[in-house]
Amino acid sequence: MELFAVPGLPEVREGDDLAALIDDAVDLRSDDVVCVASTVVSKAEGRAFDLDAFPPSPRAVEVAERLADCTGEQKDPRFAQAVLEESTELIMEAPFLLTATHFGHVGVNAGIDRSNVPDHDLLLLPKRPTESAARIRAGIDADRVVVTDTSGRPFRHGQRGVAIGWDGLPASRDWRGEADRDGRELGVTVQNVVDELAAAANLVAGEGDGGTPVVVVRGWSFGDHDGSNAHFRAVAGDFVRQALREWRYDP
Structure with a gap:
């Protein structure tokens, strides 16, 4: 697969047709994944x-x-x-x-x-990023859109790109029930592909005053796997969140 930033996009203003700006700037293929920084989505949506x-x-x-x-x-x-x-x-x-x-x-x-x-x-941030992704997808020639943001992570230094909205592809692909190289059945592996695409796109997009807000991922395939739109962990099973609710900062 290859990734490339879309050059020449103007400063996005409230009310701009972001999908049209993207479609005018690059020749897209139907199987491309278009990763769009939440910054420009928010600007277009008046946030x-x-x-x-x-x-x-x-x-x-x-x-x-x-x-x-x-x-x-x-x-x-x-x-x-x-x-x-x-x-x-x-x-x-x-x-x-x-x-x-x-x-x-x-x-x-x-x-x-x-x-x-x-x-x-x-x-x-956009109010409903997945709806934003669907609107962009409806106005471009590509069938898959991911809205990205940069976010810190527990237990890691620094930030990476993450997906906050997506349309046209599942959030995760499920490897459970498939076999590893030794024939053992996988029991827990669910791969969050929209986060991985967002992180890869962030490497190309850059940061600071040199950043480019739209990256095209070309040649990536979801493959023959079950998919799921489970992305944000459910509160009932988020034990880290539950622990943090009880924790108090004591400098």
Whole structure:
């Protein structure tokens, strides 16, 4: 398989037809996987805001003060309010905000970005990224779309690309019941392919001011496997999340 960034895309603004911009910029094949950074999806969908759009509640003030006490740095309660509004749960409140978003993604600060937003203070994640992926897919010549973001991981340093929305392919391929090279039946292997595609695309897309927001994956095949759209771990079986709910930061 090969991956390449789509060159020449303009700065995306609210209301832009992102699918049309992509389709005009590159000749796509039906079996391509088009990986689109959530940044440009959010910009097209009008998810850029100023801090003043989030007047802080008493809870946001409390959260900001707690963070300031832990880190020794002043925290804006308006930012805390934005995080609260974009989250269904604060899993951790210190020394940083680990949250669950309305669509199931767990990450720091509800994935709110403060970089590459030229006209506003904040860029929120798309409200429903899988629906965003479906809209993009409907307007391009490729049959598979993954909306990506960068996210940190437990037990690892640094960030990697992850999938937060997808359409036209299952999230995972299931190897259970198939045999390994020694003929043993696989019992637990479920491969999260949308995350792996997002991580590969992130290597090509780059970061910072040199980043390109759309990457095409060409020549990749899902193969003859069962598939599943299970992606975000169910809360009932997420024992790490359950443990973090009981943990308290003690500097």
